[in-house]
Amino acid sequence: MLLKGKVFKFGDNIDTDAIIPARYLNDSDPENLRKHCMEDADPSFASNVNKGDFIAAGVNFGCGSSREHAPIAIKASGVPLVIAKSFARIFYRNSFNIGLLILEADTDSIDSGDILEVDSDKGEIKNITKNITINAKPIPKFMAELVSAGGLMEHARKRVKEGFKK
Amino acid sequence: MTNPLTITEKIILAHTDLDTVSPGDIVNARVDIALGNDITAPIAIKEFDTIGVCDVFDREKIALVPDHFVPNKDIASAKQAKMLREFAKKYDIKYYFESGEVGIEHALLPEQGIVLPGDLVIGADSHTCTYGALGAFSTGVGSTDLAYAMAFGEIWLKIPYSIKVIFDGEPNKWVSGKDLILFLIGKIGVEGANYMALEFSGSTVKYLTMADRLTISNMAIEAGAKSGIFEPDEITEEYVSKRAKRDYIVYKSDPDAEYIKTLKYDTTKINPQVAFPHLPENSVDVKEAAAKNIKIDQSVIGSCTNGRIEDLRIAASVLKGKKIAKYTRLMVIPATPEIYLMAEKEGLIDIFMNAGGVVSTPTCGPCLGGYMGILADGEKAISSTNRNFKGRMGDITSEVYLANPAVCAASAITGKISSPDEVA
Structure with missing residues (x-):
C-alpha cells in the first residue's frame, strides 16, 4: 500500500491511558473515542489531525492496558499508520487484528509536520520534507497475511463460511 | 523426545497439535x-x-x-x-458474576479455582498475566x-523467548512480592521484557505466599x-487443591531449557520500593523516597495487584490504633467479596475505618x-496499584507513586511518603 501524509510526532512510552484515557472507556463507539484520541499526550490532536495523517513515536508505543479502544481511536481519527521504534505487544497484536497498519523503524529523524511517503509492502519510508529514506523492519509473514485477509474478524467470518461447526 | 523446553513452551505446546515449538513460532493454541x-x-x-x-x-x-x-x-x-449480562444469559456463560459476587477479575479467578496450573488463559485485560503465579500460561490480549x-476456543500466539529471573535469599521485613517486581522493573525497564516470558525462580520463592506471587x-x-510464570510447588498445591473443581497439570521447565537471558538478584539487599511518576520503572528504596518529604493527598490500598487478604492484613497491622493524617484520604478496596468478608471477620475493616479510611466494594x-x-489537579497519591x-x-497534572500496602498505610498516617518503620 502507498500512503502519503503529515506526521504527528510523540515521544517514548506513549501508554494507552495517553492514547485513550480510561475516563472515556464507558463507551466503545469509535466516533466517541476519536474525539479523545491522544488527549493526555496532546490535547489538540483530535481537532488538528486530518484523514491520512500519520503518528510517529519513540519506543514502546501503546504500553499499558490491553484496551483495543486505543488502536480503534487512532484508526477512527483517519490515521492509517503508526510508525514507532517499538510497540508494546498487546497494542501490536490489537493493531493487526483490527487492521491498523504499524511499522517499526528508527523514527529519530522524523519530526511533527514532516510529510512522509510510505510503501508499506516494502517498508520504505520517504521523508519528503527532509529528503531522507528510512527502512522499516519487515512485517512478519503471518501478520502480513492477517492484514491482507482484512484482520482477525474477517478471517473468523471466512472460517464460518467455509463450514466451521462447533 | 522433544527438545528441552521451558514451562511456558511446554504449556503452549500441550495446547496445540504440534510435536514441538521454538521461540518465534506462531501457533494456533487451544484456550482453557x-x-x-x-x-x-x-x-x-x-x-x-x-x-x-x-x-x-x-460455556464453561x-x-x-x-x-x-x-x-x-x-x-x-x-x-x-448490561451487554455482558445479556450475553451471559443468552449463552448460559458459567463464569459470569453479578454485583455482590463479583470481585476484581485477577483476584477472583484464582480464588474461585477457575484458573489452574497448566492452563492456557487469555484475557482481554493486560493484567491477565497474573495467573502465571499458579503455573499457568496466561496473557493479555x-x-x-x-x-x-x-x-x-483458539488464539494465535507467538512462542515467547523466556527470561529467567532468579531471586535468592529471604526477604527483609516489609518486603513483599510488590517490592521484588518493582525492583526488577526498575532494573530492566518498562520495555525490558517486551514480547518475552518472565520465569521467576530462586531460593526466595519458597518464602513467597501465593499473594506475593500473584x-x-x-x-x-x-x-x-x-x-510471568512460577513453577508450581507445595505452596501452589496448598492454594490450588482446595479450590480446583477440575483436573490440572503441573509443568516444570527442563533443566537444560534455553533462556534468552538469566538475571540474578540478592533479595536480602532489596528494601521496600516506591516507583515515582510516571513509569513503574522509576523505583527507588523507600528510605530514599521518604527523605524527599513528598506530601500525599490520597493513599489507595487495593486492585488486582494488592487487594488480597494478605495485603489488607499487613496494611491493618500498620494502621491499627492509629489515625491517618489530616487532609489525607485513605481508600481500601478488598478485591473480592470473600476477601471483604474475611477482612470483616478479622476486624480489619474496623481498623481501616477507625483510622479514618473508607472501605469500598470490590x-x-x-x-x-x-x-x-479520582485525583484533582496537582494532587499526589501513593497507591498499591x-x-x-x-x-x-x-x-493529567496529578501524580501516582506505586508501593506495597504497608508503605501505603504508613504514608496515610504521616501524610507523606514514609517507610512502615517510621510509624511502627
Whole structure:
C-alpha cells in the first residue's frame, strides 16, 4: 500500500491511558473515542489531525492496558499508520487484528509536520520534507497475511463460511 | 523426545497439535479460559455477533467479570455491564458474576479455582498475566482476540523467548512480592521484557505466599512481558487443591531449557520500593523516597495487584490504633467479596475505618482513574496499584507513586511518603 501524509510526532512510552484515557472507556463507539484520541499526550490532536495523517513515536508505543479502544481511536481519527521504534505487544497484536497498519523503524529523524511517503509492502519510508529514506523492519509473514485477509474478524467470518461447526 | 523446553513452551505446546515449538513460532493454541471485563467484553461481544457462529465454543470456558466500572458508575457504563449480562444469559456463560459476587477479575479467578496450573488463559485485560503465579500460561490480549476465542476456543500466539529471573535469599521485613517486581522493573525497564516470558525462580520463592506471587506475575506486563510464570510447588498445591473443581497439570521447565537471558538478584539487599511518576520503572528504596518529604493527598490500598487478604492484613497491622493524617484520604478496596468478608471477620475493616479510611466494594476503582477516588489537579497519591502513568488516577497534572500496602498505610498516617518503620 502507498500512503502519503503529515506526521504527528510523540515521544517514548506513549501508554494507552495517553492514547485513550480510561475516563472515556464507558463507551466503545469509535466516533466517541476519536474525539479523545491522544488527549493526555496532546490535547489538540483530535481537532488538528486530518484523514491520512500519520503518528510517529519513540519506543514502546501503546504500553499499558490491553484496551483495543486505543488502536480503534487512532484508526477512527483517519490515521492509517503508526510508525514507532517499538510497540508494546498487546497494542501490536490489537493493531493487526483490527487492521491498523504499524511499522517499526528508527523514527529519530522524523519530526511533527514532516510529510512522509510510505510503501508499506516494502517498508520504505520517504521523508519528503527532509529528503531522507528510512527502512522499516519487515512485517512478519503471518501478520502480513492477517492484514491482507482484512484482520482477525474477517478471517473468523471466512472460517464460518467455509463450514466451521462447533 | 522433544527438545528441552521451558514451562511456558511446554504449556503452549500441550495446547496445540504440534510435536514441538521454538521461540518465534506462531501457533494456533487451544484456550482453557477466555476472560473479558465490562470495558473490553462489550467490543468483543459486538465483534462476536458478526462472526456468524450460533454458539460460544464452550460455556464453561468463558469468564465475564464486570469489575471496572461496577457497581455502574453512570448510564454509559451501566449499558456496558448490561451487554455482558445479556450475553451471559443468552449463552448460559458459567463464569459470569453479578454485583455482590463479583470481585476484581485477577483476584477472583484464582480464588474461585477457575484458573489452574497448566492452563492456557487469555484475557482481554493486560493484567491477565497474573495467573502465571499458579503455573499457568496466561496473557493479555485485545477484544477482537477475545471474540475469536469465544467463537473458536483458539488464539494465535507467538512462542515467547523466556527470561529467567532468579531471586535468592529471604526477604527483609516489609518486603513483599510488590517490592521484588518493582525492583526488577526498575532494573530492566518498562520495555525490558517486551514480547518475552518472565520465569521467576530462586531460593526466595519458597518464602513467597501465593499473594506475593500473584502480585509479581500481575506486574510482569509493566516490564512489557507477555507472561510471568512460577513453577508450581507445595505452596501452589496448598492454594490450588482446595479450590480446583477440575483436573490440572503441573509443568516444570527442563533443566537444560534455553533462556534468552538469566538475571540474578540478592533479595536480602532489596528494601521496600516506591516507583515515582510516571513509569513503574522509576523505583527507588523507600528510605530514599521518604527523605524527599513528598506530601500525599490520597493513599489507595487495593486492585488486582494488592487487594488480597494478605495485603489488607499487613496494611491493618500498620494502621491499627492509629489515625491517618489530616487532609489525607485513605481508600481500601478488598478485591473480592470473600476477601471483604474475611477482612470483616478479622476486624480489619474496623481498623481501616477507625483510622479514618473508607472501605469500598470490590472494584478496580481509582486504579485506572475511571471511577471513585479520582485525583484533582496537582494532587499526589501513593497507591498499591500497578501503573503510575500521567493522568492514570485522574487529572493529567496529578501524580501516582506505586508501593506495597504497608508503605501505603504508613504514608496515610504521616501524610507523606514514609517507610512502615517510621510509624511502627
